[in-house]
Amino acid sequence: MAPRALDGSADWPTIQVDLGDRSYDIEIGDGVLDTIGQRVAELFPHSRAVIVTDDNVGALYGNRVRASLEGSGIEHATVCVAAGEPSKSFSTLEDVVTQVLDAGMERGDVLLALGGGVIGDLAGFAAGIIRRGIKFIQVPTSLLAQVDSSVGGKTGINTAQGKNLVGLFNQPQLVLADTSVLDTLTDREMRAGYAEVAKYGLIDRPEFFTWLEDNFEAVLAGGSARAQAVATSCQAKANVVKADELEQGSRALLNLGHTFGHSLEAAVSYDSQRLVHGEGVAIGMVLAHEFSARMNHCGPEAAERLVAHLEKVGLPTRIQDIPGQDFTVKQLMTAIAQDKKVERGALTFILTRGIGESFVAKDVPDSAVREFLELKLTH
Amino acid sequence: MAPRALDGSADWPTIQVDLGDRSYDIEIGDGVLDTIGQRVAELFPHSRAVIVTDDNVGALYGNRVRASLEGSGIEHATVCVAAGEPSKSFSTLEDVVTQVLDAGMERGDVLLALGGGVIGDLAGFAAGIIRRGIKFIQVPTSLLAQVDSSVGGKTGINTAQGKNLVGLFNQPQLVLADTSVLDTLTDREMRAGYAEVAKYGLIDRPEFFTWLEDNFEAVLAGGSARAQAVATSCQAKANVVKADELEQGSRALLNLGHTFGHSLEAAVSYDSQRLVHGEGVAIGMVLAHEFSARMNHCGPEAAERLVAHLEKVGLPTRIQDIPGQDFTVKQLMTAIAQDKKVERGALTFILTRGIGESFVAKDVPDSAVREFLELKLTH
Numbered sequence A, B: 001m002a003p004r005a006l007d008g009s010a011d012w013p014t015i016q017v018d019l020g021d022r023s024y025d026i027e028i029g030d031g032v033l034d035t036i037g038q039r040v041a042e043l044f045p046h047s048r049a050v051i052v053t054d055d056n057v058g059a060l061y062g063n064r065v066r067a068s069l070e071g072s073g074i075e076h077a078t079v080c081v082a083a084g085e086p087s088k089s090f091s092t093l094e095d096v097v098t099q100v101l102d103a104g105m106e107r108g109d110v111l112l113a114l115g116g117g118v119i120g121d122l123a124g125f126a127a128g129i130i131r132r133g134i135k136f137i138q139v140p141t142s143l144l145a146q147v148d149s150s151v152g153g154k155t156g157i158n159t160a161q162g163k164n165l166v167g168l169f170n171q172p173q174l175v176l177a178d179t180s181v182l183d184t185l186t187d188r189e190m191r192a193g194y195a196e197v198a199k200y201g202l203i204d205r206p207e208f209f210t211w212l213e214d215n216f217e218a219v220l221a222g223g224s225a226r227a228q229a230v231a232t233s234c235q236a237k238a239n240v241v242k243a244d245e246l247e248q249g250s251r252a253l254l255n256l257g258h259t260f261g262h263s264l265e266a267a268v269s270y271d272s273q274r275l276v277h278g279e280g281v282a283i284g285m286v287l288a289h290e291f292s293a294r295m296n297h298c299g300p301e302a303a304e305r306l307v308a309h310l311e312k313v314g315l316p317t318r319i320q321d322i323p324g325q326d327f328t329v330k331q332l333m334t335a336i337a338q339d340k341k342v343e344r345g346a347l348t349f350i351l352t353r354g355i356g357e358s359f360v361a362k363d364v365p366d367s368a369v370r371e372f373l374e375l376k377l378t379h
Helices: A032-043 A055-071 A090-102 A117-129 A143-149 A179-184 A187-204 A206-221 A224-243 A250-255 A258-267 A277-294 A301-313 A329-338 A366-377 B032-043 B055-071 B090-102 B117-129 B143-149 B179-184 B187-204 B206-221 B224-243 B250-255 B258-267 B277-294 B301-313 B329-338 B366-377
Strands: A015-017 A024-028 A049-054 A076-081 A110-115 A135-140 A154-159 A162-169 A174-177 A347-352 A358-364 B015-017 B024-028 B049-054 B076-081 B110-115 B135-140 B154-159 B162-169 B174-177 B347-352 B358-364
Touching: A015 A224, A024 A032, A024 A224, A032 A055, A032 A110, A032 A135, A032 A174, A049 A055, A049 A090, A049 A117, A055 A076, A055 A110, A055 A179, A076 A090, A090 A117, A090 A154, A090 B090, A090 B154, A090 B162, A110 A117, A117 A135, A117 A143, A117 A154, A117 A162, A117 B117, A117 B162, A135 A143, A143 A179, A143 A187, A143 A224, A154 B090, A162 A258, A162 B090, A162 B117, A174 A224, A179 A224, A187 A206, A187 A224, A187 A250, A187 A277, A187 A301, A187 A358, A206 A224, A206 A301, A224 A250, A250 A258, A250 A347, A250 A358, A258 A277, A258 A329, A258 A347, A277 A301, A277 A347, A277 A366, A329 A366, A347 A366, A358 A366, B015 B224, B024 B032, B024 B224, B032 B055, B032 B110, B032 B135, B032 B174, B049 B055, B049 B090, B049 B117, B055 B076, B055 B110, B055 B179, B076 B090, B090 B117, B090 B154, B110 B117, B117 B135, B117 B143, B117 B154, B117 B162, B135 B143, B143 B179, B143 B187, B143 B224, B162 B258, B174 B224, B179 B224, B187 B206, B187 B224, B187 B250, B187 B277, B187 B301, B187 B358, B206 B224, B206 B301, B224 B250, B250 B258, B250 B347, B250 B358, B258 B277, B258 B329, B258 B347, B277 B301, B277 B347, B277 B366, B329 B366, B347 B366, B358 B366
Parallel strands: A024 A174, A049 A076, A049 A110, A110 A135, A135 A174, B024 B174, B049 B076, B049 B110, B110 B135, B135 B174
Antiparallel strands: A015 A024, A154 A162, A347 A358, B015 B024, B154 B162, B347 B358
16 A cells, blocks of 8 residues: 555655665655555565564554554564663663564564654664664654654664763664654644754754744644655755765754753653653754854844744743753753763854754854853743 | 884785775784874874773783873773673673763774774674764784684674674774784683684685695794784785675675584583684584585595694594583574574575685575584584
């Protein structure tokens, strides 16, 4: 079954991530989940498959994926981990690797990462190290994963020192983003993913940001506007990744809002009751725009316009929106300094000259960041 | 200080591993260890260095490496693990990664893998996943590591399912093989490494095997014959790796003797009192030649010549040479089936048509292997 046409006129286009011999497709649309058996059989004839998922997503979609595999005569096994960020750990990685090996998977077999960002990062990492690399397909089931973490090959786990400090660049061989599965997300998860959608407008697509201002309700509601937003986001990310796969330079633009956002996530000890990743990104993007204004790269109106939009969406925009007020400047600065985007002690930030005009700023003085955060924490 | 000339006539040549943008040099000779600070400063200006070593090698050579780094003004830290194969584990990997992150190493910094094969495999894997990849230099201190494991980018750890089932292809940026440090190896370690040297003759260099038959005592004793054997081995491996970096085909030739050898190592539960890797390879190479004769690929004289040479060297040549006789065919076959060189259930073996005429044999019937092992275990 091909992905269903979204507007009645044509099949939804497939987006290509163009990386030479590591190129792959992203297929987006309602129902692509049920094509997985057929796609595995086409891409990897005679291979077996292991589904890596979490207990929430596995319960919702595991049977559909297994039915599709069986329909194409593909032997399969399932490895299930606990849902949530704590599974991005060395111990869960070891569990997954061990179970995949116990299932007898060989180098030509394929791992299906069925879940949100946690599963994509964890299982993509596992796929890269099992027998020094087995095939893998990302099957993202959250908005965040569909528009961000499943595309571009970054995989990894967290350690006590910070998020994603251990991992690999490991490109999947296919991404299947079924937009209909987003219907089972909570409003909070949907909004959190939306922060990453808005990010692509802020990076370099001002017309997409304007479109989102007009259409965000339809995007959150589902149907063709949502699929269009996912496709535009994936295309934007694919372009950035193509230009700089291994993050030597311009790929850092994708971190807009993430340095501040990660520091807030670290400050709440990754307690998702208080803050989920996309919410941290939302606040972080506002901080990046405000800090850009303070550094005279743009006027205050960019941040004001961003705040107005994110508030309409229902996303937090200020540090004070996070429940519990125990943040200190020192704590945030420590997390920022440990962030992997630090180079030789100088701070690298993604700043902006206005909506859709972001740029990589190296050698940002940490004193300027500290003063800015002092201001934000006392307001 | 440049590597010292080995024969008085010229500097010992540097061997290049030609892998496009992942190419690197292997520098071989007495004293190259003391050039490490200079080489790090040339290759990675302004970087810091973290030495990963084990308690034996660190005690012997840690100070020399640190002195060389300090001589070039390079900040450094040291991470030390327990010597021995059990350190190729998930838990030691996590320890190393955590300590390197705690030392504040960033993406542009360099990891120095100072030790034998265990350290090279473990630390090379760690270097590949810390911040999704930091720089690394192999500084092999055993003969086995100098001629085999430090070259070609295979890194990894062991799991309950077998050896090296988890890891990466991660090429170093430089290999520094100081042949003078081999003087501190035990006779047993030296002989075990010699098995891998002889392997290159058996794969496709019959003239090198003949040279070894005439010169093995000088190779084991040290000086220019040893350095020549290391250089020839590294060149042989570099050629094979260049032809097939990711082991899609011909690289498997490097596994000559290893499928049988690994099964013996697994059968003694990697107890190095009973069997070290090179000894397993020695017996495995004999078995591969005998099995080739049984499969009518060559006459019995190839195995006889190999046995005669390995016996002179003082290496074991028969399963019966391993202390303790508790092997079963079932046990060995299970280990062989789990070996990562299995493809879609068919057994892949490196067989030979004679000394220096090895080839990759796919679809070897497991019944033939089983019958052969039954014969070997009852003789």
